[in-house]
Amino acid sequence: MKKGWLTPLLFSLAALTGCGDSDWQHEEFSTGNSAFDFRIPTNTPAPFVPEDNPMTPEKVELGRHLFFDTRLSGNQTQSCGSCHLQELGFADGIALPTGSTGERLDRNSQGLLNVAYNSTFTWGNHSLTSLADQHSVPLFAEFPVELGVNDSNKEEILLRLSQDTTYQQLFAAAYPDSNPENGSDINFQQISQSLASFIRSMVSFNTPYDRYEQGDSNALTDSQKRGMDLFFSERTECFHCHGGFNFSQSTRHSKTVFFEAPFFNNGLYNLDGNGSYPVGNQGLFELTGKAEDKGKFRPVSLRNIEVTAPYMHDGSIETLEEVIEHYAAGGRAPTTINGQATGDGRQNPNKSGFVGGFELTAQEKQDLINFLKSLTDDSFNKDERFANPHS
Template sequence: MAKCVIPVLLSWSLVACNTGTVTEDTSLQSAAWQWQLPTNFPVPFVPADNPMTTAKVELGRHLFYDLRLSGNGTQACGTCHLQEKAFTDGLAVAKGSTGEFHPRNSQHLANVVYNTTLTWANFSLSSLERQMEVPMFGEDPIELGINDKNKEEVLQRFVQDSQYQQLFSQAFPEQNQAINYANIIKAIASFQRALISGNSRYDQSLTGKATLTASEIRGKDLFFGEKAECFHCHGSFNFNDQVRHAGSRIVETPFHNTGLFNIGGTGEFPFPNRGIFELSGKAEDMGKFRASSLRNIAVTAPYMHDGSIATLEAVLDFYAAGGRNITEGIHAGDGRKNPFKSELVTRIDLNEQEKADIVAFLKTLTDDEFLTNPKFANPFTQAKQP
């Protein structure tokens, strides 16, 4: 895969050993942080108050996987975001550190640096730093469960750890007391920004390093063509329609009602999963959610904001039907007739072969290198996890 290497900032560099310990690599202390980007990927946007450094990314990786970053010490960010599943968890909805279920499905983190907004349905969360406050300190639902009663105890777990004393001092060398929540958030956000995925078979085919099968090519043509028209919501280099990068001049934040529900024919979605309506209160925003990137989609089942569709094949059936018709139960209603449904979601006349071809193409978006890259992996062995 052709890549452009873009130096960003001189920084420290760390090497994580598989024993869970960290040693300083003095030979790399003067190395620059570099974006390893495919040639068709733009330079990511990074906020000026949290520049990327190698040391900060490495600190963020440790914090991302550390169970101690939860009130009761039982859960980490990595609990709900597993690398082998493109940083999802395989569950219909996420489960927090206290056992409380989140109403929504854990989103994958591949190329999250390019997302304009960061959750399924919150137009106000547009930075990774701001979003990180939600799982850490949120009370409804409880995720990591850090609160006023335990936040000092949680912080002391890192203050008293000699390994983290070193990690923080290398990531924030200008600060005398670097171990604080602001820096924890900055470090995790930096690690998340480093999660670049762009070496799937589809990407390789663009540079002549891989060849798609006849079925995959037919699926690609349907995906980007006028029959299926998937490209309207998934046509960017990141296969979504909310993209921000360093060169962005206009930043759009579309959300879509896809006809997943239409309770009682009223257009209603189940509370509290009613899309950006929960924030705006506008009737036309009922059931509007962000279109997720389709990269690595084959490993991120189940699908939709509530994890209610189990397979890619079922997702294709749903979109081909122009929505979902629920015939019984408390959520009964014909989503195909939802009055707030996007005009982009209409019935598509696809035969079984065409559906299979589109699924075959979607599977070419799996980036095996990303799913196994040791730079993104848990630095703690099971035996050494604090």
């Protein structure tokens, strides 16, 4: 039976009640409507756009140039695009990236398709609800360093951009009321807002699944249709964490006036038998200090999941087949990752009740994987609107 976007979303919201996972609640007093053309189907809500950073084509174009510009890093070696490659759905294909100074980061680079619909940003921070604010992490982070912007080089970075005639024109067009043509008033608030606008514009609903939902009964294979039924079933319970039109329970859009931001523990680690994850990578616990939040991370969208491997917050699962096996087992059995014993994640006391395990035949497993591959948006991964303007 065909499953529409609305049905799994309503099921998922109802099922979250009392599930024992962290549902951070936020009130919004503006629906954040925007006149910007996101090029989305008429029955799909537009992304939430904050009133203090309205979308304009000029701001998006400035953000596109900045996203791919290595001059935005302290030592001019990396850009945002260094860890977010368009052909990989703006993920990077490796478990853990390194910053501009060579320090290894603790979290896997997420894909950016439809990131505009996230209710919170990054893997484990319930307080980051703004794309513009989120950019302070890669720009200014010190432990570890990512792009390496700091007090000693901020003015130099602004000077690099302000002396470029192309940027003088781009900033003047994006901020006509505050920026003179010579670029002397360029600042990091404008940079963050422009980057947020470009990333917010990365919206697309052109997968085989979407075409099926829009009425093309031949858009999915028989195997993918069977996999879809499994995905939206209580048997696998996938949709409880990855429900709704964006395949993530952590979703906000232009019509949202009240939203939840759930975080889940999916049983990857249990180092001490009491729920601990590796130090420095314990999810929501690092902000709340609550023992029950150890190992809880935001459920990412499954859109483009085929091309955004490896998976999980630490990139510790390499393939979709292994992802299915992980959830079928109800968590990770004791093993060693990067030389560290994981403990028995299946017995993690904080593990979500939705990760209880299930049995699939070989054909059912393949059907489920084939359905996940139907969420790949090849058009997005090649769309010139999001391409590197410097290449």
